[in-house]
Amino acid sequence: MMAHAKNAGKFLQDDRRSDWQDKALWAVRQKRDIAAGQVKEWEKLREQASQIKEHTLSNLDGYLLDFEEIALQNGVKVHWATDAEEFNKTVLQIIRAKNAKKVVKSKSMLTEECGLNPFLEKQGIEITDTDLGERIIQFRKEPPSHIVLPAIHLKKEEVGELFHEKLHTEKGNSDPTYLTGAARKHLRKKFLEADVAITGVNFAVAESGTVVVCTNEGNADMGVQAAKVQVHCMGIEKIIPKTEDLSVFIRLLARSATGQSITTYTSHYRKPKPRGEMHVIIVDNGRSSHLGITAHRNSLKCIRCGACMNTCPVFRRSGGHSYGSVIPGPIGSILAPVHRTKEKKDLPFASSLCGSCSNVCPVKIDIHEQLYNWRQELNEKKLLSTTKVVSLRIAGKLLSSNRLYNFSGKTARWALRHMPRKVIYNNLNVWGKGRELPEPPEESFKEWWNKNKK
Numbered sequence: 001m002m003a004h005a006k007n008a009g010k011f012l013q014d015d016r017r018s019d020w021q022d023k024a025l026w027a028v029r030q031k032r033d034i035a036a037g038q039v040k041e042w043e044k045l046r047e048q049a050s051q052i053k054e055h056t057l058s059n060l061d062g063y064l065l066d067f068e069e070i071a072l073q074n075g076v077k078v079h080w081a082t083d084a085e086e087f088n089k090t091v092l093q094i095i096r097a098k099n100a101k102k103v104v105k106s107k108s109m110l111t112e113e114c115g116l117n118p119f120l121e122k123q124g125i126e127i128t129d130t131d132l133g134e135r136i137i138q139f140r141k142e143p144p145s146h147i148v149l150p151a152i153h154l155k156k157e158e159v160g161e162l163f164h165e166k167l168h169t170e171k172g173n174s175d176p177t178y179l180t181g182a183a184r185k186h187l188r189k190k191f192l193e194a195d196v197a198i199t200g201v202n203f204a205v206a207e208s209g210t211v212v213v214c215t216n217e218g219n220a221d222m223g224v225q226a227a228k229v230q231v232h233c234m235g236i237e238k239i240i241p242k243t244e245d246l247s248v249f250i251r252l253l254a255r256s257a258t259g260q261s262i263t264t265y266t267s268h269y270r271k272p273k274p275r276g277e278m279h280v281i282i283v284d285n286g287r288s289s290h291l292g293i294t295a296h297r298n299s300l301k302c303i304r305c306g307a308c309m310n311t312c313p314v315f316r317r318s319g320g321h322s323y324g325s326v327i328p329g330p331i332g333s334i335l336a337p338v339h340r341t342k343e344k345k346d347l348p349f350a351s352s353l354c355g356s357c358s359n360v361c362p363v364k365i366d367i368h369e370q371l372y373n374w375r376q377e378l379n380e381k382k383l384l385s386t387t388k389v390v391s392l393r394i395a396g397k398l399l400s401s402n403r404l405y406n407f408s409g410k411t412a413r414w415a416l417r418h419m420p421r422k423v424i425y426n427n428l429n430v431w432g433k434g435r436e437l438p439e440p441p442e443e444s445f446k447e448w449w450n451k452n453k454k
Contacts, residue, residue: 004350005430008318012434021153022316028149029310031259032360038261039251049248050364053301056240057291063206063239064282070209071280074271079281084114087283091116091198091231092123094279098229100125100195106213106220107131108200109147109304110233110283113326116198127198128190130219132183139166145320147327148257148306153319187219197223201234202303203249204280207242210270211280214253214263221267229277232269236287237300249303252362256305286339295373299334301363308357308367314350323347330357334370337378345383348374406444413440 012018036042056063068078081087087110095103103120105111105127117138120127129138133151137144139162144150151159160174169182199220203212211232213220224230240246254260272278291297309315309329320328325336325344333347348371351357357367378384384392398404416424417440425432443451 003324004318004322004346007322007324008314008350009433011319011322012317017153017155018317018319020155021319024152025146025149025310025316028258029307029360032256032307032310033259035255035259035261039255045248045252046362046364049252049303049362050301052240052245052248053363057237057297057300060236060239060291063241064236066206067204067209067239068282070207072209074209075278076209076271077277077279079279081281081283081285083285084283087114087233087281087285088116088119090281091233092120092125094229094231095120095125095196098195098277100229102190102194103127103196103198104130104190104194104219104223104227105198106200106215106223107134107150108198108233109144109326110200110235110285111198112143114283114285116233128187128194130187130190130223131215131217132180135183135187136162143321143326145328146306146309147304147329153321191222191226194223194227196229196231197227198231198233199224201232201238201280202253203246204234204239205241205243205246206239208270210243210268212246213267213269214250214265215267216258216260216264218265221265224267224269225273228275229279230269230272231279231281233281233283235283235285237302249362253303253305256307256360256362290338293338295377296334296338296370298365299331299338299367299370301365302331302335303363305362307360307362311356311360313352313354313356318350323350330367330371331361331365334367334374337374341378341381342383345378348372348378349388406446409444413442413444416440 039045071078079090081090101124103125105117107129111117117127117129129135131150133149134144136151136154136159145153156174156176156179159179160169160172163169163179163182164171164173167182167186169179173179197220199213201211202214204210205212211234213232215221240249250262250266254263257263269278287300290300304327306329308331309320312330315329323329323332323336325332325347327335330351333344333350336344336347351368351371353368353372355368358365358369361367379389379392398408416437424437429437431437
């Protein structure tokens, strides 16, 4: 069994947790629909965002150099990192140049991708994630299970137990307001002690050398304002040409992510504060080679809103950790195989191909079509398991023959009604392990249609 299916099976053993996660994420999806429906020009904005990204990806080198030039003029120190190793070392050099020991960080999927936290901890640096969800999973030594809602897989009672252990809160108290207050008090001390603040970057504006960071908790602002040194980490695909382009993405981002009209804090950083230092690290880490793969370059348009995860029936029921990837869900399932094709060959199959992910994507990435294309590519590269190859060949024969299809349908309906249960429900019937097969109808739809059509 492939890793995702095996991990999803483990997650589904906890019925209450899987049901709760499904409902919680679907509620976010519904909020997104309401928020999107309130913007009359929503589809126009999606198309505009997609075209801006398409243009930018086609002229990435020029816009990145424009950004660097302006940022340097603004007094910002700009660094380039080819891969995760160079990125981590660059961050460490900045920290050591200031003899710093304590760092605060706002949520950044790039730093997760590059393994920054474990790297700095090995060097004796104390790094504290300041986004509440990130801090919770940092306490648990877990990766995020969702790129916007990193601790969505946990219940408030579990957080209450965790905070009692780590922050000495009242035992058994899982009131969200009380727990949030305890976290705020704990994190405020970390902000005041830190010498360096690290943030991710949602957008970088080429014409002004500005980096834009969106948070709901204000933790990025708190860190940047309190620490002497601010470090902003961005993938090369975060660049956009102009400030006016920003208005398109800002309107789409929060509505797609959480159903909010706008993120609570949208902070623009252009130059160092008085007596401070501002660094921007521009990271490639495989993105250039990804850009060169015509069939999959479209996925680099992603603005990390998580909308595709909230709507995906597979993600909602299998949990983010089942994907074993920094970016889980539908978008992660087309990103991960780009550089780890063999290792992540199961992820393109973790989808019903219903197309809901593509329908909600604010930058119109053809996610479900990319997933389908990945399946064809994996087959061409002979990376599918023997079981899957044989199953697909049998399915191909059945679906291409009217006679065989009708015969197999009749046989299956008869078998489900008359065969002993142990013949139907065994290890070969993976689908039936967690649920009952539907009651077989007396006749096929085709038979019904032929009898009842006018």
